[in-house]
Amino acid sequence: MTCKMKMDVEGETATIRLAGELDGRSAPQLNDLVTQAVGRQVDKLVLLLDELTYMSSAGVRCLLFAHQKLPRGSEITLVGTTPEVAETIRLTGFDRSIVMQ
DSSP states (O other), X not given: XXXXXXXXXXXXXXXXXXXXXXXTTTHHHHHHXXXXXXXXTOSEEEEEEEEEEEEOHHHHHHHHXXXXXXXXXXEEEEESOOHHHHHHHHHHTGGGXXXXX
16 A cells, blocks of 8 residues: 655644555655655645555654754654554654654
């Protein structure tokens, strides 16, 4: 299954909706969206994950990439994280660097 992504930018907030599976094949697409968001000088990134069924280590690396690319003090918020995806993020310890709702 592929991962579908759509980004909306409003003010200083970029919102990206993900659906499907975020893995090594789809991760570059998310990194491209994050790069576009950084280019538009956002300081908050919201990822809507209620339709994301799987996140591989490549997906976690995307979160790290976003954390490194966004300006210092920026916030990354994950909304609607499924238990499976949340567990993947918690196992890496990255949940301490982001907000999970």
